[in-house]
Amino acid sequence: MATDKTNLQLVVNGILNENPIFRLVLSMCPAVGISTTVMNGFMLGIAVLFVQVCSSCTIALFKNVIHPRIRIPTYTLTIATWVTVIDMVLAAYLPEAYAKMGIFIKLIVAFAIITMRLEMFASKESVNASFWDGIGMGLGFMFGMMALGFVRELLGMGTLLGYDVLGFKPLLFFVLPLAGFFCVGLMMAFFNYIEIVYKRAKRA
Amino acid sequence: MNTNHTLRRILLSLVLLLGLPVLxxxxxxxxxxxxxxxxxxxxxxxxxxxxxxxxxxxxxxxxxxxxxxxxxxxxxxxxxxxxxxxxxxxxxxxxxxxxxxxxxxxxxxxxxxxxxxxxMKPYLGYLFSILIGALLINNFVFTKYLGLCVFFGTSKRKDTAKGMGLTFTMVIVVSAIMSWFFYQFILKPYGLNFLQIVVFIGLVSLTVQAVDTVLRKVNPALFNAFGVYLVLVIANCVIIAVPLILADNEYKFWESFMLALGAGGGFLLALYLMSSVRERMELANIPRTFKGVPIAFIVAGQFALAFLGFSGLVIF
Missing domain, CATH: 2.60.40.1220 (Immunoglobulin-like)
Structure with a gap:
């Protein structure tokens, strides 16, 4: 059963309709833990994008030879292999960013979003469609992380990507790691609010 | 060359023999x-x-x-x-x-x-401090922000929270001990450290699959109660974070056991606290935009603030 969406629709679907962080509420650990700056979000987004695309393609390629009873362990091991690759690449070429993200790169292996996409999409669709779906999901995750990082960095430190924008620090509280909980909750409420207003405007 | 070595060895043993009574x-x-x-x-x-x-x-x-x-x-x-x-x-x-x-x-x-x-410090006290550390001071959910997907997914009802917490504790203790054996006796001696992630997550999958199969045959009643949570265990970051931490810190057997027990117990505690609040919250009048997940995040943030009070606590 092939999907009837075009490649572009698949990508946009991942970014907007099924955004991993704000819509599916998956992969919350990094969204709370290390979304303190835009740069952190971008780096982790790149890593997740890579793992998601590579594992989606791998599973789509081998979907006919995987026994249904052992499909979950197979997905996990596939993801683990690609995570090991990106882990070693980042540790070798970007040691500074790698040190900042700490254990989270290795934890990509347990991110629910990737396993879920393999189960729901890649194990049923063609390699081409899985590739574009992986891109969409990866970008959606990256945009979600960067949006959180944008709010937290701007409000917490008054900077964006390390440059001083505001000149003062409106809410230092947002830099604290645990403010991630409040930030995610408030942003979700904000998006809900926009949706409600939008629907009301449409009806009127 | 050879005689030199022998001489040195004799001298060394002499020194040791003379030294020991002094010690x-x-x-x-x-x-x-x-x-x-x-x-x-x-x-x-x-x-x-x-x-x-x-x-x-x-x-x-x-x-x-x-x-x-x-x-x-x-x-x-x-x-x-x-x-x-x-x-x-x-x-x-x-x-x-x-x-x-x-x-x-x-x-x-x-x-x-x-x-x-x-x-040295009393070893039992040290073990106890690892347990309490993982349970409260460095609670994986509220101070390390791990395992949140499953945390928000299964904390709606107290029964679900208890089932998930217990299943998780069981699996994490078994898989952490297996990971410890593999790390100490296979990965480290043969220099295969780069395989850490693959081996650890593989062991977790194996444990889950084994518990699933055994429970299905041996105790169907228990399987009906806890089987649904088994799949979710793999999607929990804590399950892979604990083996990575105990490999990084070179923990010994009992220390690893205590860390795993503390991590599982801490997750159970967090789930239970959260589900108690969320059951009450269903009756409360919450603004429409905050209903469901957003308010859960804000409550979790308040729990995290409360758990911040444990930081810096030193036992023994």
Whole structure:
């Protein structure tokens, strides 16, 4: 059963309709833990994008030879292999960013979003469609992380990507790691609010 | 060349043979030893009164951590108390109280008596502090922000929370112990550290699959109650974080066991607290935009603030 969406629709679907962080509420650990700056979000987004695309393609390629009873362990091991690759690449070429993200790169292996996409999409669709779906999901995750990082960095430190924008620090509280909980909750409420207003405007 | 080696070996064994009785005698000179109140202190109590000038000379001491005998720790000063029995050794840098330290004192008296002893914390107390640390002080959910997907997914009802927490604790203890064995006896000796992620997550999958199969056959009633949570265990970051942490810190067997138990118990505690609040929240009048997940995040943030109060707590 092939999907009837075009490649572009698949990508946009991942970014907007099924955004991993704000819509599916998956992969919350990094969204709370290390979304303190835009740069952190971008780096982790790149890593997740890579793992998601590579594992989606791998599973789509081998979907006919995987026994249904052992499909979950197979997905996990596939993801683990690609995570090991990106882990070693980042540790070798970007040691500074790698040190900042700490254990989270290795934890990509347990991110629910990737396993879920393999189960729901890649194990049923063609390699081409899985590739574009992986891109969409990866970008959606990256945009979600960067949006959180944008709010937290701007409000917490008054900077964006390390440059001083505001000149003062409106809410230092947002830099604290645990403010991630409040930030995610408030942003979700904000998006809900926009949706409600939008629907009301449409009806009127 | 060869004779030189043999000679050296004979000399060494001679020194050891002569040295051992002195060491044994040294044990009797020391009544008690422990880490001091400050972070860089060791307190030694002697069995009898000792000579002040000899004891207060830092040059007479050799102190090192048991695992690196080559690195001697720099001593700042030694002060003997007025009773001439209790000496406080102050070091230039804070000591790592988790490791056992070997202290050798030479020239303890005019005759040149030597004392050697080991200072370490009671092991059971250390294990207990790991357990409490993982349970409360470094709670994986509220202070390390791990396992949140499953945390928000299964904390709607108390029954679900209990089921998920118990299943998770069971699986994490089994898989952490297996990971420890694999890491210590296979990955480390053969230099396969880069396979950590693949091996650890593979072991978790295996454990889950095994528990699933065994439970299905042996106790169908229990399987009906807990089977649904088994799949979710894999999607929990804590399950892979614990093996990585115990490999990084080179924990021993019981320490690994306690860390896994604390992580599982901490997750159960967090789930139970959260589900109690969320059951009450269903009755409350919450603004439409905050209903469901957003308000859960804000409550979790408040729990995290409360758990921040545990930080810095030191047991033993």
């Amino acid at each position: 044994a005698q040294g044990q009797e000179l020391i009544a008690d030893q422990d880490f001091g109140k400050g972070p860089n202190e060791i307190v030694v109590t002697f069995a009898g009164t000792v000579d002040r000038a000899m004891v207060e000379d830092p040059a007479n001491y050799r102190v090192y951590e048991e695992q690196d005998p080559d690195i001697l720790l720099a001593l700042e000063s030694v002060v003997l108390a007025a009773d001439q029995k209790t000496a406080t050794l102050t070091f230039k840098e804070p000591l790592n109280a988790r490791l056992s330290h070997v202290v050798t004192i030479s020239h303890l008296s005019e005759g040149g008596g030597t004392a050697a002893f080991t200072v």
